Amino acid sequence: MNVVFDFGGVLFRWHPPSFLARVWPHRVPDAEAGKAVVAEFFQNYGGDWGAFDQGLIDEDTVVRRIAARTGWPEAEVRAVVDAVPEELQLQRDTLALAEDLKRAGHRLFFLSNMPAPLADHLEQLHPLHQWFEAGVFSSRVKQSKPSAEVFQLAAAQFGVAPETLLLLDDHPANIEAARASAWQAELFTDAGSARLALQARGLLLL
Incomplete structure (x- = not known):
């Protein structure tokens, strides 16, 4: 086979709710609360993150797009993106x-x-x-x-x-x-x- x-x-x-709870404790107090934030940030791996996954946009662009779409500060969004390698x-x-x-x-x-x-x-x-x-x-x-x-x-x-x-x-x-x-x-x-x-x-x- x-x-x-x-x-x-x-x-x-890769467990996004607990990942965000660790990286964004001020927004995500625990993994359970993280589920809604995960849905907004990653859009079920469609949208902005989906384009990043497909190599259609770069890291700076995905940060700007997520920040513009959600209203979260770019610096906070970048902190999440920068923390992903450690999660893996x-x-x-x-x-x-x-x-x-x-x-x-x-x-x-x-x-x-x-x-x-x-x-x-x-x-x-x-x-x-x-x-x-x-x-x-x-x-x-x-x-x-x-x-x-x-x-x-x-x-x-x-x-x-x-x-x-x-x-x-x-x-x-x-x-x-x-x-x-x-x-x-x-x-x-x-x-x-x-x-x-x-x-x-x-x-x-x-």
Whole structure:
């Protein structure tokens, strides 16, 4: 099987409500209160942040657009954007799962919605080329999940048939889009649950 990992929320920590509670305590007292602020800031990864993910605008532009749209000071918006790299901490239990899949003979790839500065950051900090045969960052192909185009493009770049690809992703919309593009997919909640799902598929030993 060709297993494709999402990054934010799967291989790397990404939990926006608690992230904003940490970075913006004056606006977000706790993770529960952060949910509404997350929706306004990231727009479900559409809008301003979606354009940033797709490499259509740069960091300065996304800061200006979010500030103009929300009325939040640019300096505060920039503080959030500047803090994202620190949020993206490697989830070692997910990496262990990837390593076990590789030892079991499966091929590993990645497909991540990731703005260009963050994609560069992750490549510089981690040996992605050792962990994965290949991967697609949304900002480098100007397409992002859940568009059908990015799934078609990824399958072509990986050089494998869509039906042989299994996506691990934490967003239901991406799971649905992957399946609509003839991929297989499992909704990721944590590494332990993903391991059980992969064992049920016969990809890993019990």
